[in-house]
Amino acid sequence: MDTVTHTLFGIVLYRAINKVEMTPSLKRSFLFTSLVGSQSPDIDVISQLWDTQGMYQMWHRGITHSIFMVPIWAMLLSLICFLIWRTKDKRIFFLGVLAVFIHDTSDIFNAWGTGYFEPFTHARLTFGTIPILDLTIWAIILGGLIFARVRKHIASHKVFKGVWCLITAHIIIQSVQGYAIYQSVDDRYEQVALSAEFAPWNYQVIGKHGDMVEISNATVWSEPEVVYTLPSATKANLDELFEKNPAARTLRQWSPFVVIVDDDKQLGIYDPRFYRNGQSFLFEYIEKNNKGAN
Structure with a gap:
């Protein structure tokens, strides 16, 4: 969080x-x-x-x-x-x-x-079932603070015990839905990861199969819809990358799986769980012209 x-x-x-x-x-x-x-x-x-x-x-x-x-x-x-x-x-x-x-x-x-x-x-x-910044949790806490101020005759500690119950229920509901989605796509891919969206009950499914990684929007009420298909150069030699940019080795160890980029300009890897608007903020690479590392 x-x-x-x-x-x-x-x-x-x-x-x-x-x-x-x-x-x-x-x-x-x-x-x-x-x-x-x-x-x-x-x-x-x-x-x-x-x-x-x-x-x-x-x-x-x-x-x-x-x-x-x-x-x-x-x-x-x-x-x-x-x-x-x-x-x-x-x-x-x-x-x-x-x-x-x-x-x-x-x-x-x-x-x-x-x-x-x-x-x-x-x-x-x-688990990937709760976003790092969960506005629903904020709303529950704000509601508790307002309720405690308005209903002063109710002991404050009882109100906030209720807030904890609501937060717990929210996390359970999110996680049960996320688990159901994960199970529904698990047989489609070699590896699967889940990432919760900011909107409650909405998730991204990140699935790897061979040289391709798919990112899909998903809910328990609808079939996953593929929004990105990312090619991964799985046969690329990453030794030079790891030598010149040690953070890339760490990223590969840390991530469930990575997308490998090997083109005329860059050799690098990124975590597809954080892929937004055409790029992942967890991207470690070196320039092919040897000008240095990210």
Whole structure:
């Protein structure tokens, strides 16, 4: 998910807690844990500062997003709360576990995916059933904030528990539909990936068969409609590409499958899941005239 959504998750998590009879210091600890725990796995973005080998795609949403790091993050957040506010409450640890778990788990529903089981495997776990920026989730949260302000006689924590139920239901509905679409096309291709569109219940199916990759628009109510057919130069020698542009090797390792471009001007690979308007923003290449790498 995007940074704004993770921040909203932290706010909703804090608002869903019954804080009656809590001390001010404990409330601050809960707020800190909810917000920072909802963002902490993304600390890996700083790896861009020292990335000279094109490994950022493997580092981002890598080990910091591992399910095995969840209790470590929670212990660190508990320690910080103790050092700043002198609060010792086991609920802070469990809140940290929940905040980080929500961050890591929500990310696997995006096409980008996460290294959910690192360090035991570097494979990216991705369902592709929720867009990275999901406006439906934003709308649910905004509706909860408005409802809590208008219906002040209803306890705020009950309203935001309801918000979590609606968000969960939305993710389940999206994922069930995405799974049904995936199953319906799985026998047509050698490899298949899914990418959710911004509009709810709309998806892109990306299927690879031999030297061709097809991108189709799909819903559970209609047959997939092919919108792009992309040729892939699967027999191209990529050794020079990987030598001159190490990020390309990382991209091939990170992506479920890639499209290979080998023409008079460029040798490169791109991830077709992010193909929009004639290009993918995840495209690594070298110029054939040897002027340098992307």
